[in-house]
Amino acid sequence: MKKKIFKYYLILTMVVLIVSVVFTSEIAQKYYKYEVENKLKSIAFSIEYYLLKSDTKINYDDIAKDYASMNNQINNYPEDKLRITFIDFSGHVLGDSEANYQEMENHLSRKEVQEALKGSTGSDIRHSKTINLDMLYVAIPLKQKQNVIVRVSVPLTQLKKIGEMIWFYAILVILFGLLLTIIVSLRITTSIIRPLKEMIFASQEISNGNYTERISLKSTDELGQLAMNFNEMASKLDETILDLNNKKIEVESIVNSITSGIVAVDNTNKIILLNPAAFNIFKLDSRHSIAGDKLAEHIRNNHLNHLLQETITRNKPLEGEVTLDEKILRINTSPIRPTNSELNNSGGILFIQDITKIRKLEQLRTEFVSNVTHELKTPLTSIRGFIETLKNGAINNEKVANRFLDIIDIEAERLYALINDILQLSEIETKLKETDLVSLSLKSLIDAVFEVLQTIANEKNISLHNQVSEEVILKANKNRMKQLILNLVDNGIKYNTQNGSVTVDAYREQGKVIISVKDTGIGIPSEHISRVFERFYRVDKGRSRNLGGTGLGLSIVKHIVNLYNGDIKVNSEVGKGTEFTIQIPY
Numbered sequence: 001m002k003k004k005i006f007k008y009y010l011i012l013t014m015v016v017l018i019v020s021v022v023f024t025s026e027i028a029q030k031y032y033k034y035e036v037e038n039k040l041k042s043i044a045f046s047i048e049y050y051l052l053k054s055d056t057k058i059n060y061d062d063i064a065k066d067y068a069s070m071n072n073q074i075n076n077y078p079e080d081k082l083r084i085t086f087i088d089f090s091g092h093v094l095g096d097s098e099a100n101y102q103e104m105e106n107h108l109s110r111k112e113v114q115e116a117l118k119g120s121t122g123s124d125i126r127h128s129k130t131i132n133l134d135m136l137y138v139a140i141p142l143k144q145k146q147n148v149i150v151r152v153s154v155p156l157t158q159l160k161k162i163g164e165m166i167w168f169y170a171i172l173v174i175l176f177g178l179l180l181t182i183i184v185s186l187r188i189t190t191s192i193i194r195p196l197k198e199m200i201f202a203s204q205e206i207s208n209g210n211y212t213e214r215i216s217l218k219s220t221d222e223l224g225q226l227a228m229n230f231n232e233m234a235s236k237l238d239e240t241i242l243d244l245n246n247k248k249i250e251v252e253s254i255v256n257s258i259t260s261g262i263v264a265v266d267n268t269n270k271i272i273l274l275n276p277a278a279f280n281i282f283k284l285d286s287r288h289s290i291a292g293d294k295l296a297e298h299i300r301n302n303h304l305n306h307l308l309q310e311t312i313t314r315n316k317p318l319e320g321e322v323t324l325d326e327k328i329l330r331i332n333t334s335p336i337r338p339t340n341s342e343l344n345n346s347g348g349i350l351f352i353q354d355i356t357k358i359r360k361l362e363q364l365r366t367e368f369v370s371n372v373t374h375e376l377k378t379p380l381t382s383i384r385g386f387i388e389t390l391k392n393g394a395i396n397n398e399k400v401a402n403r404f405l406d407i408i409d410i411e412a413e414r415l416y417a418l419i420n421d422i423l424q425l426s427e428i429e430t431k432l433k434e435t436d437l438v439s440l441s442l443k444s445l446i447d448a449v450f451e452v453l454q455t456i457a458n459e460k461n462i463s464l465h466n467q468v469s470e471e472v473i474l475k476a477n478k479n480r481m482k483q484l485i486l487n488l489v490d491n492g493i494k495y496n497t498q499n500g501s502v503t504v505d506a507y508r509e510q511g512k513v514i515i516s517v518k519d520t521g522i523g524i525p526s527e528h529i530s531r532v533f534e535r536f537y538r539v540d541k542g543r544s545r546n547l548g549g550t551g552l553g554l555s556i557v558k559h560i561v562n563l564y565n566g567d568i569k570v571n572s573e574v575g576k577g578t579e580f581t582i583q584i585p586y
């Protein structure tokens with residue numbers, strides 16, 4: 001760029017200089033010729049005037065020689081030797097100041113002579129081989145000396161000199177011009193190139209991602225305007241990129257925080273995006289990026305891949321359910337539509353929800369409903385059966401009737417207990433956080449429970465022991481805690497043997513309250529221990545029912561413990577007894 005500007009500027013200056021030198025030289029030479037011609041004319045006229053005065057017989061040769069020598073003496077330039085020639089109208093030379101006129105050839109053909117013959121002043125410039133100079137000839141016809149022409153000539157010695165002088169100065173001017181050109185073009189190129197270089201640097205910085213780079217040029221010319229526009233453009237780019245980055249971060253954090261799996265693929269099924277939830281669901285190693293890999297290489301499930309492929313080709317959202325590694329996944333696919341609707345789909349998105357838990361809950365609920373129905377049906381069928389028998393005549397037998405009514409009463413009691421337990425369970429289940437928390441003295445709470453259960457315990461001669469000291473305080477909902485202890489002590493009595501005992505203890509340990517309910521009862525066989533907290537699970541169905549059990553007591557206990565973020569453990573030995581240990585953080 002710098003070289004180009006310099007080259008063109010130099011060529012332009014040189015052309016201008018050479019043209020002006022040639023032009024000046026031409027004008028100077030023309031002017032010189034014009035001056036010399038005028039001078040020769042005046043000499044010729046002065047000769048005419050001289051001859052006009054003389055009466056004697058004219059010796060043209062002498063006059064030519066005298067006049068020429070006289071003029072040459074007073075001439076400033078001795079090398080400009082004046083030559084005077086007299087020629088008659090037939091071209092014969094009558095006299096000449098330089099040569100022997102008798103030996104001179106006829107001059108009729110000379111241009112200046114021809115013009116003089118016509119009556120006007122003739123002139124011509126011809127090159128003289130003898131002196132190797134251009135000669136200027138001026139000829140005029142002498143009016144009173146009919147048929148005689150006087151021709152005055154002089155070598156144009158100054159013409160060559162003028163030319164040389166002009167070229168000498170021209171070379172000086174050209175050299176000066178050259179120097180000036182170098183200086184000026186250097187200044188111009190630096191004033192253009194410097195900002196351009198700055199712009200190139202700034203644009204390179206921007207293309208490398210440094211969007212804060214600006215051009216410092218402050219001039220008001222076109223380059224300044226360009227720099228200003230460039231800076232504005234860079235600012236807008238900076239803002240847009242920042243905006244896009246923020247949006248990208250926002251979208252990324254949204255996608256990453258979504259608990260459902262999200263996978264995006266392009267139309268060749270290559271992975272564009274896969275959020276952490278998807279990594280978890282498909283058990284992929286999140287330390288390695290799998291962007292750009294084919295989805296089928298990492299998720300080997302034909303149904304899922306087919307669903308996504310269908311969505312991309314048919315440009316239609318689809319849904320389905322797939323089972324993968326014992327997980328039940330609900331799949332929703334949707335095409336990624338390009339901004340230009342005429343283009344093909346640019347890919348597809350996969351939304352994955354792990355519905356294994358939901359399905360299990362649904363299954364539990366169904367089981368629960370069928371269990372509840374079954375549990376409700378048994379006492380109801382029994383009640384209806386006895387009522388029918390009574391109606392059919394048994395009512396008349398007082399003894400039988402009273403027995404039947406007692407059974408109906410027991411079954412109604414069981415129904416009531418069952419409905420009560422179901423309601424309690426559903427209330428605890430729907431609760432996310434415990435309410436009505438108060439500081440409870442566990443000792444008094446256990447005493448109150450023992451009071452309720454004392455009669456049943458006495459029936460089997462079972463002793464109840466409260467070993468809890470006064471200081472053990474727990475912040476909890478009173479009714480809920482009472483229910484928990486009641487269910488455990490009730491079981492301790494129910495599944496105990498004659499003359500057995502139930503002991504409750506509680507103490508604080510490492511930020512927890514530990515409650516232990518221990519009995520000397522029949523114990524739970526080890527294979528049943530893990531299941532006793534399930535709804536309606538009973539080790540011995542008949543025994544439990546006879547004892548008025550609903551199969552929900554431990555389930556309620558477990559849910560209450562969960563509500564307090566606690567933990568429950570069972571330690572049991574068949575024939576020796578069972579101990580339930582609860583830990584509740586306080």
Ligand code: ADP
Nearest residue numbers: 491495523538539540544549550551552553554
């Ligand atoms: P139920 O109303 O049948 O007592 P629970 O949920 O309270 O229902 O208990 C579930 C089952 O666990 C009982 O049927 C019983 O077989 C067993 N079980 C509970 N507590 C004890 C215990 N202290 N000793 C022996 N077995 C127990």
